[in-house]
Amino acid sequence: MNRRRAGRILTAVLIAALAVPLMYGMVQLPAPGHADAPAHTNVSAGYIERGAELGGSENLVTGVLLNFRALDTFGEVLVIFTAWLAVAAVAGTASNAERDPVPPSPVVDYVIRLLGPFIAIFALFVIVNGHVLPGGGFQGGVLLGAMLILLSLVMDAETVARAVSARSWIWLRATGVLVFAMVAVMGLPLAGYLFGLPDEPGLRQVLTVALELGIGIGGGAVLAGLFFAIAGADRS
Amino acid sequence: MTGSVTAKYREMRVNATDLFDLVLLALLLTCAIGIARLKDLAACAILFSAYSFILCLVWAHRGAPDVAMTEAAVGAGITTVLFLVVISRVGRREK
Amino acid sequence: MIDAAHALLVCFLVIAGAAFFFIGTLGLLRFPDFYTRIHAVTKCDALGAGLVLLGLAIWRGPDGEGVRILALIALLLISSPTAGHALARAAFRTGLKPWTRNDGERDGEIPGDASERD
Incomplete structure (x- = not known):
């Protein structure tokens, strides 16, 4: 009881000790959105002025992601691939999921089959136009993965997972x-x-564009792979 | 010191745009508290999806369409699906 | 004159859409069980959002963005009822019993609760 109370007091003191400097710092910050703030006058201004020219893509965000901060983006790509590796190592070997006894609704089945190609085209559009419009490899890849997951809901995950051989899936994810x-x-x-x-x-x-395509296809395959591995359809 | 700070904040206009953001941020806070307090994991996943959609609106409204797209696709879409698959495997009640 | 009629039409559509949202949310809060609630909410998605978007499309006129909003309406009209259908079907398949007048004020039970099944 006494120890718990001491712990609470210690927690409160620590939080206060952390909060006071943070609040002091907050007060010193320039007002949000203020045009004269240092963040907007030095680095950002440089990016906005010459980023498109130096980065090579009209969409500044893509230029920053793929060119100025390419090492960082490479780390992200590595992280999601590693995430799939870890999940597959833990869940991929788990034996098959019990087959869902409820057949998919004919309405859902029809609509997903109807929308699937459109989603795929939109995903490709987002990936390939990443350097001009908002979007890019990551966003398009997620859309691709979502389409595969949707299809696996109505077509039976096994069929989708086996549309490509297990070995090719690994290459796609990489x-x-x-x-x-x-x-x-x-x-x-x-x-x-x-x-x-x-x-x-x-x-x-x-x-x-090659980078965007690689990130998109890899990301989509990884996300679908995560779903298959957890749902128990992946035997690779 | 304090005088200059209040003057700095006074020159920020609270207009309809800021009000919209404030409403969204209040919703975000509500969602976050709900996620922290609920014991039903499936409900948490759905609430997290709602949280991501609201955050997506904030990004889009603040002029960051790239981040908004990522938030909608990753946060509200795929993450929720993966959460729900995992929950269907491990049970929906917090232990 | 044309401008005024145009603006009036847009206002009417957006307000009608908002009214559908209001009614749908009211239903979500007031109806007794899952099926009746989802019945209310799917209307609000399809019609409410559809009307608001139609108003926006008319406001933009026939340029690129207007056409894109129309495509969005088509997508909404396909996907939203399907989602409602899938939710209701999943609830029914897991044994959630629809509310009847005899249940009084009682809410629907938790989906998948085997002890409540027939």
Whole structure:
């Protein structure tokens, strides 16, 4: 009882000790959205002024993700691939899920089959136009993965998981990491440093779209793989 | 010191746009508290999905369509699906 | 004159959509069990959001964005009733019994509760 009380007092003191400097710092911050704030006058201004030209894509976010902060993005791609590896290592070997006794509703079945191609086209659109419009590899990849998961709801997960052989699934899931690593190494001869994109606009465009496609296909396959592994359909 | 701070905040106009954001942020807070307090994991997953959609609106409204798209697709879509699959495997009550 | 009629039409559609949302939410809060609630909410999704979007599409006129909003309405009209159907079917298949007048004020039981099944 006494110990618990001491613990609570200690917690309160620690929180106060943390809160006071934070609040002091908050008060010193420039008002949100203020145009004269240092964040908007130095780095951001530079990106907005010359980012599109230097980064090679009209959509500044894509330029930052794939060019200026390419190492960071490569880390993210690696993380989701590793997440699938971990889940597959734990859940992938678990024996088959019991078959769902309830057949899918004919209405749901029809609608998903009707919408599936449209979702796939939209996903590809988002991926390939990532350098011009909002969106890109990650977003499009998630849409692709969502389409595979939707299909597996009505078509029986086994059929979808076996649409591609187990070995090809692994390669598909590694696409993002492999393509990104390849482009990163190509940066050495083309731009002079790792993760660099060449200055020649056409080539840079091609590499940007290749990166987006790799991230998209890899991401989609990883997310669908996570679903299959947890739902117990993946035997690879 | 304090005088300059209040002056700084006074020049921020509270207009309809900010009000919209404030309403969204209040909703976000409600969702977050609900997620922390509920014992039913499936309900938590659905509430988390709602949270992501509201956050997606905040991003879109603040002029970050890229982040908004990611939030809608990842946060509200795939994460919820994965949560629900896991919950269907491990049971929906918090132990 | 045309402008005024245009604005009036848009206002009417958006307000009608908002009214559907209001009624749907009222139903969600007031109806006794899952089936009646989902009955109310699917109307609000399909018609409420559909009317608001139609108003926005008319407001934009026949440019790229207006057409995109129309496509969005088509998607909404396909997907929203399907989602409602799937939810109701899942609830029925897991043994949730519909509310009857005899149940009085009692809410529906938790889905999948085997002891309550026939």
